[in-house]
Amino acid sequence: MPALVGGGAVAAAAHKTVELDVDGKTTTVSTWAGSVEGLLKSEGITLGEHDELAPGADTPLTEDSVVVVRIAQQVEVIIDGERHTIWTTLASAADVLADLQASGRSGSIVASSRSVTRDILSLPLADGAGVTVQVDGTEQTRTFTGAISLRDALEAFGVALGATDEVTVTAGQDGAVVVKVTRIVHGQRTAVEAIPFETETRTNDSLYKDQTRVLQAGRAGERTVTYATVTVDGVETEATEISSTTMSEPVTKIVETGTKARPTVASLGTAPDGVWGALAQCESGGNPTAVSANGLYYGLYQFSLSTWASVGGSGLPTQATAAEQTMRAQILQARSGWGQWPYCAAKLGLL
Numbered sequence: 001m002p003a004l005v006g007g008g009a010v011a012a013a014a015h016k017t018v019e020l021d022v023d024g025k026t027t028t029v030s031t032w033a034g035s036v037e038g039l040l041k042s043e044g045i046t047l048g049e050h051d052e053l054a055p056g057a058d059t060p061l062t063e064d065s066v067v068v069v070r071i072a073q074q075v076e077v078i079i080d081g082e083r084h085t086i087w088t089t090l091a092s093a094a095d096v097l098a099d100l101q102a103s104g105r106s107g108s109i110v111a112s113s114r115s116v117t118r119d120i121l122s123l124p125l126a127d128g129a130g131v132t133v134q135v136d137g138t139e140q141t142r143t144f145t146g147a148i149s150l151r152d153a154l155e156a157f158g159v160a161l162g163a164t165d166e167v168t169v170t171a172g173q174d175g176a177v178v179v180k181v182t183r184i185v186h187g188q189r190t191a192v193e194a195i196p197f198e199t200e201t202r203t204n205d206s207l208y209k210d211q212t213r214v215l216q217a218g219r220a221g222e223r224t225v226t227y228a229t230v231t232v233d234g235v236e237t238e239a240t241e242i243s244s245t246t247m248s249e250p251v252t253k254i255v256e257t258g259t260k261a262r263p264t265v266a267s268l269g270t271a272p273d274g275v276w277g278a279l280a281q282c283e284s285g286g287n288p289t290a291v292s293a294n295g296l297y298y299g300l301y302q303f304s305l306s307t308w309a310s311v312g313g314s315g316l317p318t319q320a321t322a323a324e325q326t327m328r329a330q331i332l333q334a335r336s337g338w339g340q341w342p343y344c345a346a347k348l349g350l351l
Contacts (some may be wrong), residue, residue: 002209035060036067073123076167079107085234092147094126109169111150124149125169125239130176133157136183137233153179165281185231186260191238195221197250204321207258208312221246262312275348276326288322301329301341311335 015306020029020043033039040047047053050072061067070089075096076179093109100107124147125131131153132141140157150169154161161167164184170343172178197218207213223246230238277286280300284290288300297304298331299317303325311328320328338345345351 016061016063018061018063018067021066021068023071031061033061036065039067040069045183047074050089052089053097075123076110077107078110080107080147083110092124092126093150093169094129094171094175094177096123097169097177098175107170111167111169125153125177125179126175129174130172132161132172132176132178133181135159136176137183150179154181167291183231185235187229187231188226188242189229190224190226192247193223193225193252195223195246195248197221197253199253199255202254202256203259204256205259207256208260208262209258210262210313211314213256214253215256216252216254219251219293221250222248274327275350278348279329279341279344279350282347283341288320288325289318291318301332303328303332307332307340 014034015030015032017028017030018039020027022045029039029043031039031042033042035057036053036055036059039052039061040057047069048071049288052068052072054068054328056235057197072087072089074085075088077086077096077100079100088096088099090099096109097107098153123170127147130141130143130149132139133153135157142156144153144156148156149169154167159181161181162183163186164186166182166184168180168182169177170180197220199218202215204213225244226242227239228242238258260300284300286300290300290302291298292302298308299320301317303313303317304317308328311331313320313324313328317325317328332340338350342351
């Protein structure tokens with residue numbers, strides 16, 4: 001019997017009541033554990049490498065011991081424009097931001113529906129301080145009694161997050177925080193776009209070097225393009241082509257350019273002074289817009305359209321100046337002689 005009494009006395013001495021504080025929530029625990037480590041094990045608490053514990057795990061427990069546990073969580077932050085993931089045991093977003101400021105760095109906390117740091121939505125924003133929410137072009141400010149999480153604050157403001165929206169939390173004045181919701185939408189759009197045509201240049205030895213001729217007009221083609229898009233607060237910031245269908249092929253423009261040198265004035269042959277004026281007077285009465293009765297011959301020297309084109313003329317001879325008509329008549333005479341104007345040339349004694 002005395003042995004039994006002695007065993008009960010030892011057991012009673014080992015039993016104790018302690019305070020366990022986990023992330024600010026304190027409970028009174030009756031335990032037989034002899035150390036802090038034993039208490040945590042009996043309460044099912046496993047610490048990670050970034051968690052904080054006071055006192056240390058090997059510390060013996062005594063009556064009325066106080067054990068403090070702070071569970072660390074990952075927080076994605078933007079510091080000086082760059083994203084980082086940090087571990088923190090601080091109690092609120094305001095505390096995290098204040099800690100960054102105390103270290104001489106400006107930053108903001110990031111939360112998004114797609115992020116591995118989604119639990120940041122459960123982190124209290126601030127304790128009894130103002131919360132400003134900026135979303136969809138509006139800004140609202142409220143002060144909450146006690147601590148409120150980011151998730152609860154957004155709900156209180158009536159803000160629902162989309163699947164890819166992003167939330168940033170920055171420090172405001174006097175311990176307040178500013179919550180900015182950025183609407184990010186991934187989608188698709190289809191557009192009809194022109195396909196530019198190419199230009200092919202060919203040479204033609206029947207044209208002068210300063211002449212060109214379009215053999216085939218170019219025409220743009222058309223295609224339907226589907227883009228994967230990203231819009232940020234309603235503004236498209238990215239568009240990546242994912243497919244396209246050609247509706248019509250472009251038509252190549254074909255241009256001929258001349259290679260023939262124009263005859264110089266010296267090569268046009270010689271004629272007595274005033275002969276060209278006399279020839280024009282004979283052929284057309286000196287009228288550069290004259291047209292023959294049968295409608296086949298034009299201008300001062302009564303060119304046919306084919307002859308006019310053969311000496312580099314374009315359009316109708318009557319559309320050219322008198323000087324150009326005379327110059328092309330000189331080219332024709334140098335090439336084919338005065339026989340191009342048989343009646344008038346004979347009358348003027350040129351044949």
